[in-house]
Each structure stands twice: as structure tokens, then as C-alpha cells.
Amino acid sequence: MTYVVTENCIACKYTDCVEVCPVDCFYEGENALVIHPDECIDCGVCEPECPADAIRPDTEPGMDQWVEFNRKYAELWPVIVTKKDPLPEAEERDGEDGKMEKYFSEAPGEGG
Numbered sequence: 001m002t003y004v005v006t007e008n009c010i011a012c013k014y015t016d017c018v019e020v021c022p023v024d025c026f027y028e029g030e031n032a033l034v035i036h037p038d039e040c041i042d043c044g045v046c047e048p049e050c051p052a053d054a055i056r057p058d059t060e061p062g063m064d065q066w067v068e069f070n071r072k073y074a075e076l077w078p079v080i081v082t083k084k085d086p087l088p089e090a091e092e093r094d095g096e097d098g099k100m101e102k103y104f105s106e107a108p109g110e111g112g
Contacts, residue, residue: 002037002058003047004066009033009054011103014086017046017055021081028109029073031087036074037067051086052094056065078111083103 010032017033018026025039035046039056047055056071058067093099 001042001046002040002067003034003035003042003055004037004058004063005034005069006056006066007099008052008053008095010097010099012052012054012080012086012090014051015080015083016022016049016051018080019083020045020049024079024081025074026080027074027077028111029077030105030107030109031103033080034070034073037071052090074107077108080109080111082112
């Protein structure tokens with residue numbers, strides 16, 4: 001099992017989760033985070049830290065696509081270990097449908 005970041009992180013990018021991760025397996029894009037599924041130790045401490053409820057275990061139905069999404073971008077984006085401010089529109093975008101099509105950026109974040 002692993003944990004993955006799902007669509008609700010897009011355009012919010014809360015980073016509360018990165019500070020509690022014991023293995024530093026979060027990676028930062030311009031407007032989202034991902035978890036490297038091969039580095040995650042399945043401890044689950046990040047899941048309750050996410051204000052947007054965007055972190056889910058891969059054992060839930062429909063998570064296969066998110067495992068691959070997280071793996072792909074974890075290989076491209078820099079690691080993030082320090083909490084940062086969420087995106088300015090985070091509260092407004094939290095829970096919005098269709099965020100992948102509307103907002104997702106493949107560009108890397110700054111990391112750090």
C-alpha cells in the first residue's frame with residue numbers, strides 16, 4: 001500500500017503534509033504536490049494533515065490512475081520538505097470538480 005495525492009490538491013497545494021512525512025517523499029509542482037509511491041512507507045501520518053482531504057490510500061477504488069500520476073510527477077518535480085503558504089485561491093478551489101482539466105500545470109515547483 002501507498003498513499004497518493006489526488007485531484008483536490010490541484011490549485012490548492014496545502015503543504016501541511018510535507019512536514020510530517022518521515023521519509024521526505026513529497027514532490028512539488030507549480031500548483032500541486034505528489035507522493036512518490038515507491039518511497040512512501042505507508043505510515044499514513046500525512047493523510048489527516050491535508051486540509052483539502054486530497055491524500056488517499058491506494059487501496060481505495062479508482063486510485064490506480066493516481067498512483068501512476070504521482071509516480072510520473074515525482075520523477076520530474078523537486079522534493080519538498082518545508083511547509084509553505086497554500087496557493088492564494090486554495091479556499092475557493094477546495095472541493096471544486098474538474099480541477100485536472102481546468103488548472104493542472106506540469107511545471108515543477110521550487111521544492112525546498
